[in-house]
Amino acid sequence: MSLSLPTRALGALLFVALLPATLHAAPLPVIPDAPKVDARNYVLIDPASGQTLAAQAADQPVPPASLTKLMTAYLTFQAIGRGSLKPDQVVPVSVAAWKAGGSTMFLQPLLPATVEQMIQGMVVVSGNDAAVALAEAVAGNTDSFVQMMNASARQLGMTHSHFDNVDGLPTPTHKVSAQDVGTLTQAIIRQYPQYLHYFGEKSFTYNKVTQANWNPLVLSDNSVTGMKTGHTDEAGYCLDATATRNGRELIAVVLGSSSRKGSAEAAQALLSYGYHFFNTHRAYQAGQVISRVRNNSAKPAQIQLGSLRDVWVTLPIGRYAELKSSVELAPMTLPLTRGQGIGTLVMSVDGKEVARVPLVALQAVEQAGWFGRLWNRVRSWV
Template sequence: MPKFLQTEKIEKMSLLKSPLKLFASALLGTLIALPAHALETPAKQVLLIDHDTGAVLFEKNAEERMYPASMTKMMTAFMVFKQLKNGTLSLEDSFPVSKKAWKKGGSKMFVEVGKRVNIEDLLRGIIIQSGNDATIVVAEGISGSEESFAKEMTQTAREIGMFDSQFRNASGWPDPDHFTSAKDLAILASETIRSYGDYYHIYSEKEFTFSGIKQSNRNPLIRGDFDGADGLKTGHTEASGYGLTASAERDGRRLILVINGLDSQKARAVESERLLSWGFREWNRYPLFQAGETVGDAPVWLGQTGTVPMIVKKDILLTMRRKYRDDLKVSIRYNEPVPAPIAKDSILGTLVIEAPDMDTIETPLYAAEDVPQLGMFGRLSAAFEYLLWGEN
């Protein structure tokens, strides 16, 4: 555990000179994001993030409005996952196929009008086969109409922080009022993985056969066996270009990539693989402190104990460029000494994290325990000693 000098207001240290306690955390309370670095790509919109820390590894027009095309189907599947988790639906439930669903053009699951299809098959038809027909079956089955379902999609998007998205249909069929952003799709992907792990595995399945027709997963990273790839969804229309929301995990690190506006399937495959490989190669995660861990001890004035431990309340995990690891600096800032009484969980100072080419990160430090004030005699004695001997 890193130690700080107790007689100074700020004591800096290199983390390479002190051991770190390694720990695993699936979801961190403290998300530390660093600025993205320059990287060239022909894609019009890109966002590459670390799923666990929220760190932005690279971005290009990430908040720009764009057409999601079939990446919309991630939101449609999300709506189904939500109802499966809360018990409103089960995988064995089924929905009828309307004439509208059966007639829908574009990519298809090849459902048959008048028949019923179970939820499990419909999910695979949406995710693996990118079936526009399957999305309409789900939309009508859940909300009565695709229009009502699209409104619910937009409302759910707002609830999870997708504030730059508006949905007009369940499939991503071209509509000028149907839009999103790379940032929003990354939020959706991350929330899908975090909240619906029981169903997320469908995104990694390579093929699905329905009505005797076998179709392959359209995700080039899944088809190409890219190391660690396990999702999510492609998209393409003339207006949107070729896009992909992807995720891959290696050695416990998960990256999420949203890329859009490319001019071919080949470019989509090449760029998605290149950017994810760059993210895994050039960046790493560094655990700094666990929630509740003592960062330093602050001297106490007129307290029943001479010092009080300062702790972080949340795990601190930093995602940064590997080449800057040696220059990582951590310091604590506080007013010394801290006057008693001190209440447990009161903020005593700040943990400051600095490294080249990143914004300074600051997070509060809290008192780990109560420190009562000395009694009258003790305070008088301490004051006398201070006047006699000065500060020790």
């Protein structure tokens, strides 16, 4: 004899009441605050999502010492990309480069050196002589190159930075923020992956002199891939460390540490914090329709919105299921080209915004004619 509806309902209630406690939702893991480290300024960034996971005074402009050479390297990579320099090209060594002072790769005016060797000498052993020689090769002189540095900083959105020279020797107005170093590092990773191996080389030999990479983490941690160190009395010890573990990259920028060991330990602690307590997820694939907006004056009337690149989001472990997305539309003027920005994807958890991503039209959209507009209105009523 079959159960009546009330009996079935009662049975269901009894079944739920008797469920073991182990089936209840597990509590979310506790995410501690970022570790206290030996650094006046720092930032921890996941370059896949572009999100900042931890920061301290990250927007304060401070002396960057030889982290300056990241911008010198960036512009050198640009020059190679446009064909004005070649890696195997021999670069003249000026008297100014030879006498640059400070850390050196031991360039000499009569000793040949290629662009590639100078890049290695600049990023592995922080050669000031290499930085000057490369700047002269790219722009003819260092003054013009510095103008290029500041223009590129503005283009990249490095709003708390100003460069006075190519090597990082201190001046009252030569300052960069930790967040801006992170921004520049992301640009190098994204635009010039073919040159990232230079930053992780363990040593460099030139002019019969072998020097170890000044980044101690490159020598002690196989997951660390680069990027750059710096030190002056004004700046303290600085380190921009990039790492990859299980296919996931992180960037830790620490400025103003009290010792080289302190800067390495600070970067290591921040990287460990990011890997232990955060995960990065692909929320949307490139070209995926994230939202649609109807415009009766458009052809097609249903306009598909999305991103031309994968959309990644970084969240504390266990919180991805709580992610919510909403769309903010920008004023729309027809026609639209594919890839034209028309809104913003806002991702949040518990009402707190965690990421904003530009949304673009996924197809070309034309202005509809009078009959098309009429037909679109009729269809919208159905």
